Amino acid sequence: MTTHQFDVVVVGAGGAGLMAGLYASRGAKTAVISKLYPTRSHTGAAQGGISAALGNSEEDNPEWHTYDSVKGSDYLGDQDAIEFMCYEAPQAVLELEHMGLPFDRTPEGRISQRPFGGHTNNVTGKPVRRACHAADRTGHMILQTLYQQCLKNNVNFFDEFQVLDLLIVGGKAAGVVAVDLATGELHVFQAKAIIFATGGHGRIFEVTSNAYAYTGDGAAMFLRRGLPLEDMEFFQFHPTGIYKLGILITEGVRGDGGVLINGKGERFMPNYAPKVKDLASRDVVSRAIYTEIREGRGVNGSNYVYLDVRPETVNKFAALDGRTNPDGSPYIVTGEQILQKLPDIIDFCRVYLGVDPVTQMMPIQPTAHYTMGGIPTNKFGEVVIDDKNTVFPGLYAAGECACVSVHGGNRLGTNSLLDLVVFGKHAGLKAAEYAQQAGFVDLPGSPTAEAEAQFDRLRNGSGSENGFDIANEMKKVMFDLVGIYRSEAGMKEAIQKVAELKERYRKVRVSDTGKIFNTELLNMWELGNMLDIAEVVATSALNRQESRGGHSREDFPKRDDQNWLKHTLVWKQDGKLKIGYKPVTITRYQPKERTY
């Protein structure tokens, strides 16, 4: 066992973790720990763009952005935090540009922007160009740029170190325990402030756009340490994932004029969102697709529909919609422009489907995509632990693992990358500030005991069960029963099943007895986290008896502001889940019905 001492420790090196590390390291001795090489974090998968009301090609302002995000969140987002984020956005994006991020450019040389679902001109109600993009690999460029800036500023990295446990002593953060994958040795990082930026947990679902690494490690560690998780029932299903594989087809495809087509060859979104049509909010589009499929209008009676971005289709519907370029000329695209704007998407389709989107339609189905819930924080990234927003000293969280909550019931596309840079930065600043005035908390007697115990259980199980099968069964049941549409009976069954799987999980035995890169042991440890999180997700979902944002219940199809305009908090106590609530901060926008 090796012990390190840092003022600030950042767990996770995605967009949020790197931003936090960059800012924290300016004021305090900082380490960034990541189970993947930083450039392999899932931020790199983000495609479409990062939103900011720069108004580079048409009128826009942060106020509209705020309203759109509040509305997008189905009024569950905390409005003070949303406003804070949307007003910080232009500066945040410009800062990324100043760090060298190669955004696409307008003819005037400014950052190019494209329309995205749910982002509108509040006067006309039409989609607005707000998503700043670098082709269809915006997240990749953010991740690379931030990593590069961290290297430039000599941030300390611990690559391929997996954090296993959070140490809390006397109500304060004391440090984390991590395993060095290359040697299997346990390391203890003593720290005054700890920032969690471990990303989401989409891997609990069968069809997902999320990486293998998205196993909810951060949230599960918090849960085990008796800290609450917020709004875990809210999970976003992205409307357009590649059929069966779940690989994401960015909303930018629709932003650039792509339309959804059902099995009868009809464009169906105008029936669900007459104003913005295919660019409605994600939850709305996902439900529309599901409804089409359920009513027998899937392609070939199967459970998928088409996304069509062939130039002739795009131009036909753009003309019908009266869509124009910023200069007022009619919107017309060529195959070449499509190729240039969406190179990666086209590559995915060619590789995985053998389909060329410029000449063929893409078969798509909704895919599990984004974790709205997570570790509750305030708008400075400080972890809060109850309904009064009491701050937990020394603990911070940012990025997808955190719940500020700026996304509420449903995140708008491109708001997540914004969330990373804005709250990553503030978490970093706050943590460094805290570390300057706080002292180290003494580590517990045997800091690695809990982590070792968890490993030992996995090494000493009876071996009568196979972890791979358990994982697959969990994913299936979660996707089918706690997916886009949910019902009481289904969720009860899912909770039952997950409990059963947890029981079976105790009997798993890891066959790899080595220390060096024991990926089997770590995968099984991650499975434990996923089971814990799945239980929380299903339980919170069953508890919320209304439909809001990404949470759609068949038995309660309406939003119920009377009883449910509140955040869910879940704690784990003595192996049982306890549910509490927290009020939603409402400043300027009173909830009203949400139409697109």
Next chain:
Amino acid sequence: MGLKRNVSLGTGLKYQGGGPMLVFVLHRIGGLGMAIFVTIHLLASFMSARGIEGGAFLNSIYENWAFQVFIFFCALFHAINGLRITILDLWPRLIPYQREAIWIEWAVFLPIYAIAVFIIVRAGLGG
């Protein structure tokens, strides 16, 4: 810990680099072959000129037709491929057409080399 740098001449040559890697290997063999040949050759000429024993023997090696087939391959291939490399290096815009370049290279090389081999072998066997 760990195996040493996981590569040897054998594993390297087995890499499925295809056409471009093949011409690289041949270019290298050609250059190496010629350099060694020229060294020996200069030495032999020097020895003959100064009447030192052995010069004639060294000369007789490459008078051998089999050796000529080899050294002619080295020279011709290296020269043609070297021209391709030089052109691609000085006009990077042509690099996307490198596959075509390699085809052309073989199209130029093979007939010339075939004729040469035919002549050398015939002369060699015929006396």
Next chain:
Amino acid sequence: MANKSKNLSIVGRGLTNFESIMWIFTRLSALAMYAFILFAIIGALVMGARTNMNMADVLRWGFMPNVTHVQSTALEDTGPFASPFWKLVASGLLLIAVGHGVHGLVVIADDYITSERGRGIVRIFSIIMILSMIFIGLYILWTS
């Protein structure tokens, strides 16, 4: 918008590095060798090789337009090759080819030898090799 492209100085673009100079030399010498070889072959043809030269001779004459170049050469009238002009041409080709070839050997060696010491030895060896080859070559050319 700043639409200018950047212009780097000789030092700024790294052209003072030995490696870059030799890289350029390799390409230029390759082109130069082509020029020399064509020149020499044409010369040989003019001098009567038209009628009685075989394939191997093309190469011989091409690569080294010199009287002594291989005794068995069946050219009848090699006289003109003994002229100072051809000796100069041959010397030029010799210098370039030896430079190209020996540096090529160094490049190959450097691909596999990465220790400072190993590379130092290769460098010293290559200098010895270049000098002696040029000496021997010139000796043969100008004493024949």
Next chain:
Amino acid sequence: MLVTLKIFRYNPEVDKTFHYETYKLEALETDRVLDLLEMVKGHTDGTLSFRRSCAHGVCGSDALRINGRNHLACKTLVRDVGAKITVEPLLGLKVIKDLIVDMQPFFDNYKKVLPWFVNDSPLPADGKERLQSPEQRAIFDETTKCILCAACTTSCPSFWGGEAYLGPAALVTAHRFIFDSRDEAADKRMHVITETDGIARCHTVFNCTMACPREIEITKAIGELKMAMITGKV
């Protein structure tokens, strides 16, 4: 269809040297090689170790030698490589365990080319973005795609010869910054890449270009760097 999967195996804690293990499994034509590895790990041998994360070719974790050539396992489908598949670790790096290699030398080389944006001039007076025309942006578009998977560098014969060679990935990164009109450290980078073990080590073998899962025209990018070295124009 029945697939025969031959995998390079090496467990540093038990084995003196590597060996190959053959597995037979049922797979679909559209399965990724990564899916096959997962299946083997899940059902046959849990000790099989490899890296992976995104599963769709954007993180760069699972560059491997598949049927003798570098690919991303998650971007290679069974139908692309046939029913007989051999999977081996990348060449030229130390094998730590099974398919996992030591990436340190690779990242060390990457760091040598100053892989970060440098511009110490004052920001535009309005505090907004530094302007750049779409044409200027297009010049280095290709090389911004790199995901640092190392498929290129470990396919390069020059790198096999010695890991001192910067390698195509580092050169791609150098290209991304040198040709960015906003960057101001082109001369420093040119210095690094024209030294011993820099671009002069590239013999235009093209293995890198063929291996790159992001379809970057690497050799062309290196060619442009070589031209920049001669002309000084970037």
